[in-house]
Amino acid sequence: MGFAEVFEEYGANYAKAIFETLSMTAICFALAMVLSILITVMRVSPIKPLRVVGDLYVQVFRNIPGVALLIVVAYALPNLKVVLPWKTCVEVTVVLLASAFGSENFMTGINAIGVGQIEAARSIGLTFGQTMSKVVIPQALRSAVLPMTNLLIATMLTTALGSQVPLNPQELTGLVSYITTRSTGAGIIPFVISALCYAGTAFLLGIVGNRIDKKVRVLR
């Protein structure tokens, strides 16, 4: 199949698939950010059980393979009488994975600030709330721009897990498998289109992230 034929027959599918991949990426990344802030707050809180749960959460979800988690969510949970729609399964999986890495990014950002700054803030009389809002959080956010850009790209790549469950409409990876098994002799074109969509988006996101980082980075 040539490029024109693929475009003619599956153009609409591709439009839907691109939208599906991008919208899933956006939703999952937003949710993952909220969740990772929550987890990070738990991990730096003075309450021991919360710290332990937060650390455990991160270790579990940064070390579990994405497919293994998806299979647990999509195929094991129904046996525990928790039945989610296919798309929600994928989204839950991606959010759980991404939030663990997001929390790690925040922790790295916080750790990079250095104890001396906290001591300095305290010695000039800032309260805990002031230290957090004026010293810790702004710096942690600034130094998290680049890692979070990478996480956003990784989140997009992780949504490819959607190809392992029957989604309708499909995302970019599932669509390649669908087209290639449906039209014999579809050739390399469907793969190339999807791959370029992913790599192109990743490239653009990288450029944007880099620009923002250059503007806000804290030079140490």
Place this chain on the structure above:
Amino acid sequence: MSAHTVSMRDALYEAPGPKTRRLTIVGTILSLVLVGIGLALVVRQFYVSGQLDAKYWVFFTQLHTWRYLFDGFLGTIRVAAMAGAISLLLGVLLMLGRISNVRPLSAVCRVIIDFFRGVPSLLLIYFFYLVIPQYGIRLSAFWMITLPVALAASGVLAEVFRAGVNAVPKGQTEAALSIGLTPGKTMVKIVLPQALRIVVPSLISQLVVVVKDTTVAYVVSYPDLMQNARVLITTHDAVVSVYLVVAVLYILVNYAINQLSITMARRSGNPIVSRTTENPT
């Protein structure tokens, strides 16, 4: 952060007074209760849906179950080791091309690196599983899973190596050139050996990504840990227990690799460069 300094986590708070200490104790008890309730709810859900029945768990006491899972794990190791080796080689080659002074070569390598870093490994697996056979190229299941995993890793590794080369002090190259070594010799004899040592912790942590990517081997029916788990599920009709056990196995293996990489990083003082810490462009 080493053990004798105060960690950032603890530095955030002043030494608590009696009031705060009481609050912390109340918070600790409350959160313990909440965690307990959460766990109880999970166990209850298992009980209610009958997943705690002995028939779902009893076969884990038999040796051959574990032997079968271990066979699968060996398959995982085989794929991960081969993919790791290939990606190391490819990664170094791509990195050398990327930093070379020959503009076209550098540009091509950059595009290749960005491509493999920007494409999901699952898509690459479908490429080797569904696209390549259409052109009459027959690969065994082993290579259909190993090659895409290796390619996906090589893009990231090239950037890791580049970070390593950049971390070697400039003076080393200048000194090497000034005593008359050619640029090629300087790279091979002076810069690369040091760069490799710097990136060892990063390479180990990258192994986690490779192991994770091999999990999709069931797509091409290669008998790795996950694929053997799926066979166990059909023979014992036990979805939840098998998947949970296998998930825990993967987590433990990857956790061990991560800890090893952290230990190496701490001992050598070299940072871990990974996908998330590197520059995205």
